[in-house]
Amino acid sequence: MDCCIASALCCFAALCLLVHFVCFLVADADFTLLWAALVGHRPESKLKGLVVWVTGASSGIGEELAYQLAKCGSRLVLSARREDELNRVKRHCLESSNLKDGDILVLSLDLLERTSHEEKAKTAIQYFGHIDVLINNGGRSQRSLCLETNVDVYQALMELNFLGTVSITKQVLPHMTQRGTGSIVTVSSVVGLAGAPLATGYSASKHALQGFFNSLRTELTDYPRILISTVCPGPVQSQIVGNSFTEELNKPVATVGNQEHKMPTSRCVRLMLVGIANGVKEMWIAQQPFLVFYYAWQYAPTFAWSVTNMLGRKRVQNFKAGLDADSAYFSKPKTS
Numbered sequence: 001m002d003c004c005i006a007s008a009l010c011c012f013a014a015l016c017l018l019v020h021f022v023c024f025l026v027a028d029a030d031f032t033l034l035w036a037a038l039v040g041h042r043p044e045s046k047l048k049g050l051v052v053w054v055t056g057a058s059s060g061i062g063e064e065l066a067y068q069l070a071k072c073g074s075r076l077v078l079s080a081r082r083e084d085e086l087n088r089v090k091r092h093c094l095e096s097s098n099l100k101d102g103d104i105l106v107l108s109l110d111l112l113e114r115t116s117h118e119e120k121a122k123t124a125i126q127y128f129g130h131i132d133v134l135i136n137n138g139g140r141s142q143r144s145l146c147l148e149t150n151v152d153v154y155q156a157l158m159e160l161n162f163l164g165t166v167s168i169t170k171q172v173l174p175h176m177t178q179r180g181t182g183s184i185v186t187v188s189s190v191v192g193l194a195g196a197p198l199a200t201g202y203s204a205s206k207h208a209l210q211g212f213f214n215s216l217r218t219e220l221t222d223y224p225r226i227l228i229s230t231v232c233p234g235p236v237q238s239q240i241v242g243n244s245f246t247e248e249l250n251k252p253v254a255t256v257g258n259q260e261h262k263m264p265t266s267r268c269v270r271l272m273l274v275g276i277a278n279g280v281k282e283m284w285i286a287q288q289p290f291l292v293f294y295y296a297w298q299y300a301p302t303f304a305w306s307v308t309n310m311l312g313r314k315r316v317q318n319f320k321a322g323l324d325a326d327s328a329y330f331s332k333p334k335t336s
């Protein structure tokens, strides 16, 4: 009898492992986030009516955040430098949702102009009376080898991705601690957790964000209703490659590869909203084979370093040959 129970338990455990393995093969986010997507709160019910401030809302992930949040019924503050693009995004939000003109504030903002941030935050808070969610999304990436990159580029990456984000956060956080509630969600990256060639400065700026927000969370234990969340996407369709820094400030990227093998922006954003609605503190969002890297970097770094070196070598070779560097990661490379 005991033997039967033991073998039944073994079979059950083996079945569970098999199911998890199959799920992992098709997963496009960490299990906590996927579990939240399956059984957690729906963004449509949790985010309706909330005031959400999105930086970097003029293109890519931020633009899609605006569209999906508008459909959820969130009221929006849309920020980036290009006001005309923000107005285009606002118009599209109004066309595709039940929001009214007054529910969306276009607030142009340069993350580098830190002296303007206090005024910008005041404007946003006064307009709606409060801010429920700040999504720190604005930022730029990098495509250049360390040996060839001017230190000014490293400074610019830290000023924009790290200090710009910290500055906005510091303007909004006192408002949230005063209310005792709110969410600060920061778009980091897979390279905020791991390393990758051609992105030494970008990766450093995202690691800095991870350290900042993981530490900030530990300072806010007296505020259990304030969520500090970081989002770590892998490759996602957007304008990010074309907008990247290169070896020199103001030198444009030479080759922007095909984006279609990357995760669709809409899927990435849907998962982000699920994470926010369910209070997920760190979100890993990537299709396979990238997702496996997050787990390898977290649990088996020695193995991860050797695989990253192998793939990184090909990426550097492609880059030096003037080809799309990302084609080292995708099975059907194309250049445009």
Ligand SMILES: NC(=O)c1ccc[n+]([C@@H]2O[C@H](COP(=O)([O-])OP(=O)(O)OC[C@H]3O[C@@H](n4cnc5c(N)ncnc54)[C@H](OP(=O)(O)O)[C@@H]3O)[C@@H](O)[C@H]2O)c1
Residues within 6 Å of the ligand: 055, 056, 057, 058, 059, 060, 061, 062, 079, 080, 081, 082, 083, 085, 109, 110, 111, 112, 136, 137, 138, 139, 140, 141, 160, 187, 188, 189, 190, 232, 233, 234, 235, 236, 237, 238, 239, 240, 241, 243
């Ligand atoms: N796409 C990916 O594969 C990927 C992967 C991991 C993480 N991420 C992160 O996702 C976030 C959004 O990037 P994306 O992929 O959507 O790229 P994107 O299409 O290039 O969008 C970047 C956004 O940042 C804004 N921005 C750039 N410089 C700014 C400045 N000085 N002040 C204010 N806003 C500024 C841009 O607006 P303006 O030019 O109008 O200012 C734009 O709205 C970034 O933080 C990026 O690091 C992206």
